[in-house]
C-alpha cells in the first residue's frame with residue numbers, strides 16, 4: 482500500500498520517555514496484538530510517540546485506566562501511515578478501512594492464481610459509478626499482491642473464453658504488466674502466457690485424473706487440442722508413451738515446445754501447429770501416418786468437440802481405443818445428453834460406444850449448461 486493512508490485512525494499519544502513503560506506494561510498485562518494496530522506505523526513527533534491503536538471503547542477505557550497516573554497522554558485521530566512489513570491474514574483484513582463497508586461485496590471471495598499472476602473477476606455492481614469502481618478494483622488488486630507473497634501481477638477478466646484459440650480478454654490492474662508466467666502442477670512445470678494461450682488452473686484435478694487413468698506403456702496418444710501441453714506433459718512425464726499434440730495457436734505450440742524441454746519426460750511428445758481437421762486430407766502426411774494408430778485420444782475443446790468426432794474415428798485404432806471427451810452440455814441430464822450426442826455422431830461413421838468408463842460433471846458452465854467429461858471405449862463396426 483502507499484505510505485499515507487487517507488483513512489484516519491486512532492493513536493495513543495504519549496511522551497517519548499513514557500513509551501517504553503507503556504509497551505512493557507501492555508506486554509505484561511494485556512494482549513498487545515489486541516491493542517496496537519500493527520497495520521500502521523508507530524509515529525514519532527518531537528517529544529511524543531504515537532501508538533496506532535484499535536478503536537474499541539472497552540479497550541480505550543482500559544488504556545485510560547492504566548495510564549490515568551501518567552499525567553501526559555492523549556487519544557487522538559490522525560491519518561495513518563501503513564506498515565509495509567505487516568503480513569495481512571486475509572484480503573478482507575488488508576482492505577479494512579480502504580473499501581467502504583457498503584462495497585464490501587466487491588471483494589472477491591476467490592480468484593485464480595496462475596504462477597505469479599492472479600486473475601480476478603468482478604460481479605457487476607450497479608450502485609457505484611465507473612470511476613469509483615475502477616479505483617476500488619485497483620485497491621483490491623494491490624491488496625491481493627500484499628496478501629500473497631508470490632503474486633506479482635493482477636489482471637481482471639474482461640470477457641468469456643472466446644475465439645478459435647480459446648482466449649480471454651484481460652485488463653491489467655496492478656503489479657508488473659507481464660502475462661507470461663511459470664505454473665507448477667502435479668510435479669510438472671508449464672511456461673505459458675495467459676493472454677496468448679489458453680490455460681485453466683481449475684482443471685487441475687481433471688488433468689491428474691486423466692494422468693492416473695489406466696494408461697499403458699507404449700500407447701499412442703493423440704491430444705487434439707493440446708494448448709501448452711497441460712494433459713500431454715503430465716502423461717508423458719509419468720509414462721513411456723508416444724503423444725502427438727496438435728494446436729492451431731502458434732503461441733500454444735511455442736510454449737508446448739518449451740514445456741517439452743523443461744520437463745523430464747519418460748515418453749515423447751511430437752507437437753504440430755496445425756488445424757486438426759487437416760489430418761483428414763489424404764495428402765496430409767501427418768494424417769496418413771496417424772490414420773487408425775491411436776490407442777487413446779483427448780478431446781478438450783468443450784464448446785465444439787462433437788464437430789471433430791469424424792477425426793477421432795479416422796485416428797483411433799480400428800480394434801478400439803479410449804476417448805476422453807469434454808463437452809458443454811445442456812441441463813437437465815447433461816451426461817445423458819452428451820452420451821446420446823456421441824452415439825449419434827459415432828454411428829454416422831460406423832463407430833459405436835463399446836463401454837462407458839466414466840462420466841461426470843467437471844464444473845458448472847452457465848445457468849443452463851455444464852462442462853462434462855465422458856471417458857469411453859469406442860470401436861468400429863468395420864473391424
Ligand SMILES: C[S@@+](CC[C@H](N)C(=O)[O-])C[C@H]1O[C@@H](n2cnc3c(N)ncnc32)[C@H](O)[C@@H]1O
Nearest residue numbers: 645646679706707708711728729730756757781
Ligand atoms: C480449451 S483449449 C484446451 C487446451 C489444453 N488441452 C488445456 O486443457 O489447457 C482448446 C485448444 O484447442 C485449440 N484449437 C481450437 N481449434 C483447433 C483445431 N481445429 N485444431 C487444433 N487445435 C485447435 C485452441 O487453440 C486451444 O489451445
